[in-house]
Every structure is written in C-alpha cells, then in structure tokens.
Amino acid sequence: MKVVNLLAVVDGEKCRGCKTCERICPVLAIKVESRVAVVDAERCRGCANCEQRCPDLAITMVEREKPLLVKVDVEAVDYDRIVDICRRAKLNPEQLICYCTATRAEEAAAAILQGARTPEEVSYLTGARTGCKVECIQPILRLLEAAGIKPEPPGGGWQWYGRTVTVWEIPEEVKRKYASRGFYFDEDIKILDRVAAAPLQGRSDS
Amino acid sequence: MRPPITPLAPRKSQYGIDPALVKTRVCELPGMTSVMLKELFPDLPEVIYPGAEGVAAVRRATEKALEKIDMSRIKPEHSVNILASHHGFTLLGGEPYAEMLKTIKDVLEARTGCKNIRLRAGVGLRFRETEEYIKRYGLDEYFQGKAIGVAPVDQGIPIETEIGVLYGIKKIYDADWIVHAHNSDVREVHFHRQVDRAVKPFGMSYARIETRSTYHQNLGPRAANFTARAIFDSPFVQSKFAFASFLTVAPNGIIGVDADDDLYALNDRVTQIGCRYYGKMMTLFGEIDECIAALDFPCPVVYVFSAGVIYANFAGANTDLYDLETPLPAYTWYTEAFYGKAGRPLLEEIPPVNPAIKMCVHNYAWTGYPSAFFSEHIPTVVVGREQAELFNRDPQNLTYMKHAVVAEDTRSAMEFAYKVTGTRKVVIFDGAMGGINVSEPLAELLLRKAPAVSRRVDEELLPKWLRQRGVTPR
Numbered sequence: 180m181k182v183v184n185l186l187a188v189v190d191g192e193k194c195r196g197c198k199t200c201e202r203i204c205p206v207l208a209i210k211v212e213s214r215v216a217v218v219d220a221e222r223c224r225g226c227a228n229c230e231q232r233c234p235d236l237a238i239t240m241v242e243r244e245k246p247l248l249v250k251v252d253v254e255a256v257d258y259d260r261i262v263d264i265c266r267r268a269k270l271n272p273e274q275l276i277c278y279c280t281a282t283r284a285e286e287a288a289a290a291i292l293q294g295a296r297t298p299e300e301v302s303y304l305t306g307a308r309t310g311c312k313v314e315c316i317q318p319i320l321r322l323l324e325a326a327g328i329k330p331e332p333p334g335g336g337w338q339w340y341g342r343t344v345t346v347w348e349i350p351e352e353v354k355r356k357y358a359s360r361g362f363y364f365d366e367d368i369k370i371l372d373r374v375a376a377a378p379l380q381g382r383s384d385s
Numbered sequence: 386m387r388p389p390i391t392p393l394a395p396r397k398s399q400y401g402i403d404p405a406l407v408k409t410r411v412c413e414l415p416g417m418t419s420v421m422l423k424e425l426f427p428d429l430p431e432v433i434y435p436g437a438e439g440v441a442a443v444r445r446a447t448e449k450a451l452e453k454i455d456m457s458r459i460k461p462e463h464s465v466n467i468l469a470s471h472h473g474f475t476l477l478g479g480e481p482y483a484e485m486l487k488t489i490k491d492v493l494e495a496r497t498g499c500k501n502i503r504l505r506a507g508v509g510l511r512f513r514e515t516e517e518y519i520k521r522y523g524l525d526e527y528f529q530g531k532a533i534g535v536a537p538v539d540q541g542i543p544i545e546t547e548i549g550v551l552y553g554i555k556k557i558y559d560a561d562w563i564v565h566a567h568n569s570d571v572r573e574v575h576f577h578r579q580v581d582r583a584v585k586p587f588g589m590s591y592a593r594i595e596t597r598s599t600y601h602q603n604l605g606p607r608a609a610n611f612t613a614r615a616i617f618d619s620p621f622v623q624s625k626f627a628f629a630s631f632l633t634v635a636p637n638g639i640i641g642v643d644a645d646d647d648l649y650a651l652n653d654r655v656t657q658i659g660c661r662y663y664g665k666m667m668t669l670f671g672e673i674d675e676c677i678a679a680l681d682f683p684c685p686v687v688y689v690f691s692a693g694v695i696y697a698n699f700a701g702a703n704t705d706l707y708d709l710e711t712p713l714p715a716y717t718w719y720t721e722a723f724y725g726k727a728g729r730p731l732l733e734e735i736p737p738v739n740p741a742i743k744m745c746v747h748n749y750a751w752t753g754y755p756s757a758f759f760s761e762h763i764p765t766v767v768v769g770r771e772q773a774e775l776f777n778r779d780p781q782n783l784t785y786m787k788h789a790v791v792a793e794d795t796r797s798a799m800e801f802a803y804k805v806t807g808t809r810k811v812v813i814f815d816g817a818m819g820g821i822n823v824s825e826p827l828a829e830l831l832l833r834k835a836p837a838v839s840r841r842v843d844e845e846l847l848p849k850w851l852r853q854r855g856v857t858p859r
Contacts, residue, residue, distance in 0.1 A: 182783060203538045226780050228538060231512035242778070273725040276602070278718060278755040279781045283726070310781045311510045311755060313537050314718065317598035337540050343595050344548045345603040349611075353547055357611070359855040361580035361709055367605025370712050370732075377732060380725035 180250040181280040181306025185225030185240040189216045193237035200229035200238065202337045205312055206303040224249065224302065226309035249306040251290045264288040267325035268318065269347065269375050276318040279310020287322050297330040298323070298339055317343060346371065386418035389822045392815035393478055396683040400511050400751040402772050407749045409795035411679040411813045412822040420828050421820040422637040422692055425835040426665050432638030434477060435818050440484040443639060447488035447630065450644035454628045459562055461498035465627065466560040469506040470590040473568045473632065474518040475684050477818055481639050482632055483522035486566055489630055490528065493564070504532035505557050507590030510781065511685070511753035512536035541593035544622065546615035552593035553616060558625060565629040565648065569655040571663040572688070574698050574706045575717045576601075579659045580854060581610045583631065583652035587622065588613030606719045607709055617648065631655065635662045636693030637819050653856050660850045664707050665835075665842045666692045671702040672834045675808045676827060677799070678763075679746045681815040685754035686747065686785075689814035692821040696814050700759065703739040707850045715739055721758045738762040743806035746798045747772070747789070752779035760788035764805070766798045767791050 187200075187209060196214035208222035209229055216229070216237070230238040253261065258272075265272040265284045272285035282305050290304040298319045302308040308315050320342040323330055332339055346368055354364045389412035395404035411417070423429050433442040459465060467489055473482030490502050504524055506515035515534035519525050524532045533556065541552040557563070567586060577585050586592075588600050588610065596616065600609045616622055628646040632639055635658060645651040670692075680696060682689040687697035698706060701714035713720045715736045723731045738759075745765040752775055759765065767773050767789045776785045792798035803809060811824035823831065851858050 184783070185778065185780065202540075228512075232536060232538060240778070271723075271725075271731055273731065275722040275724070278721055278758070279783070281757070281784065310783075313510060313594045314598050314601045316594050317602045321603075337538065340541055340543065340552050340593070340595055341550065343551055343599040343603060346605045346608050349548055349604075349608070357614070361578070361607070361854040362611050363607035363709060363712070364605070364611075366712065367608045371605050374723050374731050377725075380727035380729060380731075 180248070180282065180286065181224065181309060183223070183225045183247040183249055183306070184243055185227065186220055186223050186243050187218045187225070187227070187229050187238050188241050189218060190237045190239070191215050193235045195235055197234060199232050199234060202335065203228050203232055205299060205308045205338060207299050207333060222303065224306055224309035226312055228312050249304070251286050251293060251304050253285050253289045256289045256292045260292055261285050261288040264291065264322060264325045266375060268321040269345070269371060270318060270321070271375050271377055273379055274374060277307035277310060277315040280306040282307035284318065284322065287319055291322060291326045291328065296328055299333065321345070386825055386828060387421070388419065389413070389417045390419045390817035390820050392681060392817050392822065393683065395749055398517055398683065398751065399513065400685070400753040401683055401749070402769065402775055406769060406771050410815065411681045411746065411748050411795060411799065411811070412815060412817070414796060414799055416809065416824050417811070417813070417822060418825050418828050419817060419820045419822050420831055425669065425831060426839055428839070429637050429662055430635050430640045432635070432640050432819070434481050434639035440480050443481045443484045443632070443642065444488045446642040447485050448492060450630060450642040451489070451492045454644050454646060456493065456496050456627070459493070459497040459499055459627060461500070463499055463562060464501040464503070464560040465493060465499055465562045465564060466503050466505045466557065467564045467566050468557060468586070468591060469504060469515070469566050470586050471506065471508045471511070471514045471518065472570065472572060474515070474522070475688070476568060476570055476632065476634060477638060479518060479522060482568060483524060485630065485632055485642060486524065487527050489564060489566055502528065502531070503560060504528045506532070506534050507554070507557070507586060508534060508536055509590065509754065512538070514753070537592060537594045537597055541595070544616055544619050546619045548611070548615045551599065551612060551616050552595045553591055554593055557591045558621070561625065562627040563625045564627050567629065568632040568634055569658055570634040570693065571659045572695055574663070574667065575701050575714045577610045578607060578709060579656055579707055579850070580607070581614050581652060582659055583629070583648060583655045584613040584617050585610055586613070587617040592616065601718045606713055606717055633658060636666045656851070656854055656856045657859055660707055660847055663693050664847060664850060665839055666694050667698060667702060667706060668842055668846065669831060669835055669838045670694050670699055672838060673702070673741050673810065673812065673827070673830065675741050675743055675806070676810040676812050677744050677746060677802045677806060677808060678742050679748055679799070679811055679813045680750040681748045681813055682750065684751055686750045686756035686759055687754055689750050690816055691812055691814040700738050700742065700763070703741065704736050705846070707846070709853045716758065743808055744802045746802050748795050748798065752776055752782055755781045757782060757784040757788065760785050765789040766801060768795050768798050769793070
C-alpha cells in the first residue's frame with residue numbers, strides 16, 4: 180500500500196528528450212513523445228526516480244492536490260493461493276518485501292493473482308519499488324516466478340535485467356570454498372526457511 | 386568535565402532542511418559535555434586527521450601507501466576509473482576522503498603518464514548525493530570535468546560470477562582499469578557484519594538494483610555480502626582491477642592510508658581494525674542502560690554517528706553485532722522484513738530494538754533512507770515542522786512522521802524527552818571528531834564501564850570475532 184502524494188512534472192524547456200526517465204521509471208509512467216518527456220499523471224507513483232536521474236534537471240516533484248491511495252485488496256483473493264505463491268517463493272506472506280512502502284509479500288502475490296504479469300504492473304498496483312527503487316526487485320521477481328510467470332524486461336529499458344541467485348541456490352562447492360570466511364549460508368537458509376513457514380499473525384495493517 | 390566538541394555544521398543538501406533552520410545543536414544545551422575516545426580506550430591508535438597538518442597529512446600518507454603499488458600495467462593511452470562512494474564524504478567533514486581521491490589521481494598521472502583518469506562516485510539511496518559532494522570538494526574541476534555520480538538505476542552490465550549473473554553499473558566499469566578508493570569505517574555492521582567489509586562496494590555502491598536486492602533479500606543476513614565477493618572475483622572485474630586505496634579509520638579519526646593490489650590482504654587488515662577498535666565502542670554502547678539518543682548530523686537517520694557508531698547500530702547494541710552466531714541483530718532489513726502484521730516478529734528469537742533507547746530526539750538528520758522502522762519502534766520527537774514536512778515528501782519515508790511527534794525547537798524537544806523518560810543520560814549522534822558528546826551522567830557511565838569492556842573485547846570477544854572470519858589475530 181502506498182499513499183502517492185507526489186507527481187513528476189516535466190519542464191519542457193529543459194527536457195532534451197534523452198529518455199533516461201523513460202528507461203528507469205518503475206511503472207512506465209513517463210514517455211518521451213516528440214522529444215519531450217510526458218508524464219501519465221494517473222500512473223505516476225511519485226517515486227522521484229526520473230527527478231533524481233534527469234541529466235538536465237528538467238523534472239520536479241510537486242505535491243498532488245489529491246493523493247492517490249494505491250493498494251491491492253488481499254481479501255478479494257483466495258488467501259490459500261496467496262500463501263501457495265509466497266511459500267513457493269520462500270517468503271512468508273506477511274513479511275515485508277518493500278521497506279519504504281511497507282508492502283508485504285501477500286499484497287504483491289494478490290496483485291499477481293489479480294493479473295499483474297510484470298514487476299512494473301506489481302509496482303503500479305501495490306506501490307512497491309516506488310520508494311528507494313532499489314531493494315525490492317528480487318522478491319517481486321521471485322513471486323512472479325513462483326506464480327509461473329516469466330516476465331521480460333521492458334524493451335530498451337534499464338528498469339531491471341533479471342532474477343539473480345538466492346541462498347538456496349548457492350552451489351555446495353562455493354559454500355565449502357568460503358566456509359571459513361564468515362559466510363553462514365546453510366545457517367541463513369535455516370532462518371529464512373523458518374521465517375517462510377512461521378505462523379501468520381493475521382491482523383490487518385492499519 | 387570537558388566542554389562539548391563542536392560538531393560538523395549542517396550542510397546544504399536536497400536531502401536535508403535548510404541549514405539556517407537548524408538553530409540549536411543538542412551539544413549546546415546545558416548539561417552536555419564530551420569525552421575523548423582515548424580517555425575511554427587508551428589503546429586506540431594515533432590519528433593523522435584531525436591534526437595540525439590538516440589534509441596535507443592525508444596526501445602524504447596516500448603518496449606513501451601508493452609507493453608500493455605496481456602501476457606498470459597502466460599505460461599512457463589507457464583509461465582509469467577511480468571508484469568512490471558517498472560515505473567517504475561524510476567522514477570527518479569529507480575533506481580527507483576528497484584529498485585521497487585527488488592524490489590518487491595525481492600519483493597515477495605522474496607514475497603512468499595516463500591522462501584519461503575519471504572519478505565515478507557511487508551512492509546509497511540518495512541518487513544525487515555524490516553529485517553534491519563532487520561540487521562541494523571541487524572534484525569536477527580537479528578531474529577536468531570527468532567526475533560523475535552514478536546510481537544503481539543507471540544502465541547496467543551483466544557480470545558472470547561463480548553464483549550466476551549479477552549486475553554492475555555500466556559507467557563503473559567503462560574504463561581499462563578501476564581503482565577501488567574506499568575507507569575502512571565500519572558503518573553498517575548490521576548489514577555486512579564485518580565480513581568482507583573492504584569488498585562491499587562491489588555489491589553495493591558500484592552495483593545495480595538487482596545485485597543490491599540480492600544482498601538485502603535473497604541471501605540472508607550473514608551470507609549477504611557474498612554478492613560483493615562474487616562480483617569482485619569475477620574474471621570481468623579481475624581483468625580491470627588495478628589496486629585499492631583506503632582511508633583507514635578508527636572511531637577517533639583517520640589513522641592512515643592503506644593501499645594494496647591484493648584486496649583480500651587489505652580486507653584482513655580492515656577486519657582487524659573494525660573488530661578491535663569499533664568493536665570496543667559498540668560493546669561499550671551496549672553497556673548503556675538507558676538514554677535519550679539525539680540525532681544531529683547531516684546524513685540520513687540511520688547513519689548519524691557518534692564515536693564511529695551509527696544510530697542503526699546503536700539500535701542493535703543490545704546484541705553483539707560482531708558475533709556471527711547471532712543470526713539477526715535487532716535491526717537489519719531482514720529483521721525489519723520479519724515483523725508480521727500484528728507488529729510482532731515472526732520468529733520469537735528476533736531481538737527487540739535496543740530497549741536502552743528510551744526516546745530519540747531527531748534534531749537534524751536527512752531523508753533518503755527508509756527510516757520508519759525507527760520511529761515505529763523508538764519514541765521519536767522531530768524538531769521543526771519543516772523537517773517533518775521534508776520527511777512527508779520523501780518517497781522512502783512516507784510513514785516516518787506517522788509514528789513521530791513534532792517539537793518547535795531543540796530545547797523543548799529535549800525537555801519533553803527528559804520529562805517523559807526520566808533519564809538524564811543523553812548520547813548525541815553528531816559526528817564529533819575525536820570524542821563523543823554526551824550528557825554528564827552518561828559520560829560518567831562510559832568512563833566507568835570502558836576499562837572492563839576493553840578487557841573483555843581483548844581477551845574474550847576479539848579472538849572469537851576474528852576466528853569466525855578466518856582472520857589471524859595480529
């Protein structure tokens with residue numbers, strides 16, 4: 180869930196149409212048309228990625244007159260199916276996958292069950308990955324994969340390139356090679372497995 | 386009791402409030418004092434900065450450290466990227482790190498004849514932070530316009546590693562050679578646990594979002610930093626790596642410059658410094674029974690620091706952050722993720738946030754890092770409506786103020802904290818150089834506890850910490 184209180188606004192005089200913003204927007208809300216970036220205000224999730232990377236300082240974040248509440252209704256989906264996707268992704272449905280928006284795995288799974296097929300759609304529906312824009316791409320990709328979906332990165336974009344290794348997939352020879360250097364792979368697997376299987380607390384978020 | 390040490394002045398930045406709005410520093414209030422870190426731990430090393438020579442001492446130490454580096458592979462027609470990270474610019478005012486970067490460039494030019502030397506400065510979660518530092522320290526001019534900030538959302542490149550493909554930032558690697566210019570300050574012990582600290586930027590400030598998310602979401606709290614080792618050990622990175630140059634830092638200041646073309650040898654030396662000196666400060670902080678934590682430094686909430694210990698680590702000082710047998714400190718992103726919908730940890734053994742912190746007075750700290758966990762778990766008073774509004778506009782902190790209250794000024798915030806908590810012990814996270822600004826009752830406690838802490842670390846904890854990391858004690 181996210182309350183979107185900001186909106187990206189482009190200064191057409193400064194914009195040179197370089198497409199950096201288009202390549203990094205996590206919800207595909209900005210596009211260069213006729214050599215000027217154009218923001219889809221309804222789609223923008225106020226993450227400021229474009230504002231932070233525009234080489235021409237052509238974008239500012241302004242306060243929305245009416246903030247948008249972005250949220251997927253977890254109750255509208257069969258919770259057993261949510262649990263199934265989360266467990267396959269080795270996540271507890273209640274664990275946070277986005278620290279900035281406090282999005283839990285269950286909400287991203289619900290978004291997928293309601294039709295999201297890409298990280299961009301999950302972000303658009305839940306707000307996840309529209310805070311720091313950095314840390315939560317992998318659990319989103321894991322959840323999509325657990326639902327049997329193999330998304331392709333946006334063509335020409337830099338939004339994301341691919342799912343990477345998880346601790347369960349570290350080769351045994353790598354674990355052995357570095358066992359004396361402070362990497363506790365197997366011990367961390369035990370902790371993560373226990374978290375994934377931990378009982379749900381079940382109270383709604385405020 | 387000594388007078389407080391004057392802290393670093395507030396900085397103009399898009400991530401913080403206008404410095405003019407910071408009317409009072411917490412250390413200026415009645416009852417505050419300072420303790421020099423050498424008084425607490427006389428075995429702390431001598432520092433070269435701060436000192437009478439200023440940054441000239443850093444230049445000289447860098448030149449000396451680089452004398453042993455073989456630069457013969459770098460040819461005049463080659464290109465070199467000196468890789469920097471934001472955190473170096475927050476250490477002791479930032480000038481020492483900037484001076485080391487400038488000196489590396491000068492030495493490289495003089496010894497190799499190479500002119501195409503660029504500065505690539507990576508960031509944490511504030512994508513323009515190093516752009517601000519490049520201007521502040523004149524690095525754009527010094528590098529003849531070849532100094533840029535890079536961010537984890539910039540164009541990436543795949544890097545084949547022994548654990549599969551990970552991703553780096555393309556502009557980090559777009560030269561024939563790379564020089565890893567970093568520092569040994571421990572900073573995020575809760576994340577890296579002093580395992581491969583010297584290697585970490587390869588999985589973090591030089592890395593793309595996929596890699597950073599691997600670190601924080603895919604590998605677990607004690608395996609996380611393997612992403613950095615995997616990338617650094619890759620044939621691609623090894624083909625470009627020239628050498629590393631580190632500001633070596635102890636809680637009391639810059640103790641030297643260390644350079645090596647064997648990053649793991651340098652890493653072992655960094656591990657010794659981190660465990661020995663910072664380990665003592667962290668263990669001492671864990672002895673604080675009750676206090677008010679005052680944040681008063683130009684960087685995000687978690688990173689404000691006192692005696693080399695960041696606020697995020699103080700929030701976990703009720704556990705031994707260096708003990709790798711402890712899987713989850715009271716604060717890491719893994720820990721934060723593992724709180725369920727009722728607000729309780731999903732596993733019983735997850736420790737609570739340091740119960741000694743009775744209240745946090747947020748006098749001055751920046752946005753740009755998700756910090757709501759702290760205001761949610763520690764009663765927090767933010768000074769000034771402007772600062773509260775800045776946090777409300779930060780996409781990473783939209784709920785920080787849902788859990789905090791606002792005070793009009795520093796004095797009223799502290800009075801409120803004294804009344805509500807009943808303690809007069811105050812630790813100020815204002816980055817005071819060489820010492821620590823605290824209230825008098827806390828100074829007394831620290832001075833009383835330090836000798837036993839020092840003995841315990843030397844005799845019991847340090848040998849264990851080094852053994853866990855495969856490092857032979859010196």
